[in-house]
Amino acid sequence: MKSLNILLLVFFTIKLAAQTVADFENFNLSVGSYINDAGSSHVFQSGNIELPNSYVDDPNFPYWSGWAISAATDVTTPGFQNEFSAITGGGVNGSNTYSVSYIFGSGVMNLTGNAVGGVVQGLYLTNNTYAYLSMLEGDGFAKRFGGENGNDPDFFKVTIRKYLNGQIGSDSVEFYLADYRFTDNSQDYIVNNWTWVDLTPLGNVDYLEFTVASSDVSTSGINTPTYLCVDDVTTTDMPSATKGLVEAVKIKAWPNPVSSFLKISWEATEPATIWLSNIYGETLLRKSLLANDTELDVSDLTQGVFTLHVAHGDQVQSQIFIKI
């Protein structure tokens, strides 16, 4: 009975907690513009979320990865040169601004402030124009969904998983950005409006991981342009008492982004093993450590997103960082 009371307390505490909406309007973008360079912070912050961004100002071919903030409105031009437009032509409910992610392996959305360790209520998803028109009409690289005879059971879906205390959750939420698997082809669809995706089944979250899958694949991976647009991410502000129930010992790795040496500390005194993995889960480096503070030379890594894992005892904790 006592346990039930605690659970009810936690439940109602969460239910009654305030919510914060990340709508990206704080960037004050003019209609038609976008930002794909977060500057030295390497993150875009809105509400209680943080979106990692890497921008390389190559004089010939500047490129970016992670997330961009956009108020682009072009819903007719196909091709990657229109990668920042949502097929809706704007944000949720006629707002200007939304976020765009190019998912290369996986994308990450960090919770910040009072939202850390709390429940994410949900977010709005839609396709970007490039991916939408590619699936609708095909391009020189990717197929028109339905294929040559219109009956191919094509799909393009995003899977959202949570990380809490450095560990991936067992539950996931799937959302089909396009679904041509219906026997009746008239039911086939490609999402072209903002659609609410409920993330409360994931429970408490430190950060979200987004991966995509498509039926149109080659030996080199997905042919469909792997973009998604996100708006109005609604997080829960966790009261500090409740937050304590779900927070655990965390590793710290800084600076993030890092160029050469990554400093690592964690709250444990036992010997530990650390390893690095890339976005495909491949282990790139593994070593044992005795002290609880160390420094890791990552200067040989190429630019990109990596996950640092620390295992001590039966606990594994992880943190994502960006190598620049």
Add this chain to the structure above:
Amino acid sequence: MEKNSIPFLLFVLLSQLPALAQKDTLVQLPVVEVSATSLRNEPPGSFVEKWSGSDLSEHGASSVADFLQNQTGIYLKSYGSGSLATASIRGASASQTAVLWNGFQVQSPMLGLLDWSLLPVHFSDKITLQHGGNSASWGSGAIGGVVSMDNKPDFGIKRQLNLATGYGSFGSWNGQATAKFASQKVASATRFFYQKANNNFPYQPATGLPEKEQTNAGQKQKGLLQAFYFRPFANIQLGWHTWLQQNYREIPPTTTQNRSEANQEDKVFRSAFNFNWHFRQNIFQAKTAVFRESIRYRDELTGLDSPSHFLTNINELEWQRIFLKKFTLQLAGNQTYTKAFIKNYSGSTAVRHQSAMFASFRYRSSNFSAQLDGRQEVVDGKLVPFTPSFGAEQQLKNWLKFGAKLERNYRLPTLNDLYWTPGGNPDLLAESGWSSELNSQFTFKKNRSTFRFSTAIFNRNIKNWILWHPSPVQVFWSASNIAEVWSRGLENRLRYSWKSSKWHCQLLGGYDFVRSTNQKAVVLPKIEAGQQLIYVPENQGFISIEISFGAFSGKYRHQFTGSVLTELGELPSFQIGEFELGFERQIGGEPARLFFQINNLWDSNYRVIERRPMPGRSYQVGLSLNLSKK
């Protein structure tokens, strides 16, 4: 070629017509080979096929791609009628076949390959296909094979005019003209071609679906090749060739693409000068060439506009001497400078300097020959692996010949491989490895019949094979030396002919078995160890039979191409047939020919490339006329 080049072209052609009415006397002098000596073109132990004269003139409207596929059954990776076509010889990649024009490599240094559909047969006096590599003679890229297009002075022709035209299905039309004149010391050859096609052929996207019509597939090509030769003395010859060509091609949609508004425009300028001097037992040759080629890809739908161009300057000196009648020594040096321009290079420019020294030593007796070659190339100050080659052949009986060859071959990374931003890798190594082959040729002649059967087995390992691949940690593709490929196989060719006073029958056949496998597993693109390369069929073959009776001739050709792996799965095997009827008679003492051709006779619905439809049955009619004064 600019618009105002058309009047210039007409001027050149018309200015030579009055010469047809003039009388001249001609003294036949030995012709100096313009392009390359046989040490480089036909080394002992190699499997070489060559075509000239009427073999080429009857196919003047064809591209080199179609011609070689028709004649020798090489695997052609064609994106559709009139679209990009590259070849795989002995399981090599498209960029591992060297293409030579008068002894100069003409592949794009940016892409490492050449679109063979843009090479008109009409612009060649001789075409040679050497199966297998020959990097010791020709340098980078000569791994799977070497295709040579050569022009030769024809001092035996006083005045000659050849005209040919063809009209066919899907809005295709072509015309070729050649005007030649020669005196004792001067010779000129002017060639022009034009062709266009709408390529709006119907195709069935999938079984049970109605036919669709291909769209945005039109193309236009026009080109001019002018050759001047000057022979001030019997042992000295100068030659100058200039090749202008302009191509406009629309890029059709795939079978899973609703529409395309993309197109590509190529402009080609190639000019080469050579000096040949025979002195006693010596042959000295100096030659230089300047190439400028531009490609502009545009897509009206996406707004993409990607222009690029490159400049190449090649200089070569070659000295050859015959000792004791049976020994030949050749020493040569080559210097190549390349500069390429595209916004994706740092500073929009990439430059490469190549210097090479190579030597050949050959022994030749009446029934045995052997040749040792070696080449050392320096690229931007770095040594490329030394490239040796040894080949020998023995005429055991008058009907039996054996050959063998062992060599090292290489291919330099392209400028895009090295400098493309993002993903180019300046630290790339050259692809290189060893090749070996054994071949034999059986020839029987009896009365009116000639039978020849050639067979070759080959084995090749190439390390540091360059692949572009998605990087696990980057958002773009990049180039790496990640693959290792083992190619081995068997090539067979059969030729039988029988001739009487009125009848002529010829049978050609070929069968190739090629295993070309990745030896190391690769994560991305996903390749299993031991897996066949994509777009390399294990089995392919062809057979053609041609029967002539008097002025009439009929020809049927059947081709089988085995299934291939692709990046999306597997494409099934296919068979296609071609039929041609010809009528030839003398007009004014010169041959005139009329032909009617049916392509894809059995209306096969087949694909060579995934999602790229090929035309069904189509028709073509053509006429050629010759006027000459000797």
